[in-house]
Amino acid sequence: MIELAVFDMAGTTIEEHGAVYEALRHAVESTGVTVDAQDLQTWMGTDKREAIDALVRLGGGTPDAELVERQYGVFRAFLKERYEEVPPQPIAQADKALAELRARGVKVALTTGFSADVALPLLASLGWSTGEGGNLDAVVTADEVVRGRPAPYMIHRAMEKTGVVDVRKVLVAGDTA
Template structure:
């Protein structure tokens, strides 16, 4: 089945908190990373607030901010974070959001292109995809280093559009659980910029960032993008 002109031709999905359950794994990994690096300079409480506020953004960019622009310190912290997160994933603490895999499969069957995007590095993203058996689930997976900049910049969305041959940003839908996901979608010009309540930010935060729709879960996108035909009376 081909997608009619004027409807969504590409959906860009966030990963952690949107299609992949987070359940505090990012914060756990960050705390473990601080323990490994042994930083006495970073205020942990303030750092955790910043990590929560910037969920969805490129992790190395977050660590550069926390390290006060010290690139070597940022890379040490980022490396420790990635190792800690991968240990948690390998321990089986990584699970899909209910309905996410089924939705992506249905969209592809309907001719809609799909991309999984994340603020993690390629190594961490691949660890998650392998743990879930999702290496071939979407048409494309992207991390910030492959697109230029991470969220809230529009680069991940626009790179997906270019690589998947979609010719108009008005045929793009984005979905994520954070304000930075929403900002990236709005800046990219996507027609539908959906926020979901399964991750870091609440409905008010998502609406304030400019979400066109706030959904309980990513699975609720199906009613927007793949409406069932109403039989004629």
């Protein structure tokens, strides 16, 4: 039996209308490089600072820590603006699916390539939370682990947070490899 269901946030449980793609593209291209659509797709599910670094390099730029941090700020500001224009919402029936899983005794965790300062307000805007009265058992953000996707660390961290120890009892679903 499945003890823990781990889902990605943007694009899997939350419809955010492509704002993450737009924000990441904008943050990278505002450095003067061009982002290939396939490269953008490849780096979508990863930690956004790591994605910015990689995409600037792929575009022919030479990023350093200062540039990555500055462009991460550009990413966050652009994303916040887009979310204010078109608020995210649960993907059709996602909130009901999460509730049904929990009602059946399956713990539910969300993972994301966002840092906590982006992810937690997004979840709050949907009324989703952990803790007493919350609809989630755990949330794991990219800044909690040494490496984001495709490394398994966010899944392992979700297991730690929920007390699940057997990987064979974990279901993972997302929209990127």
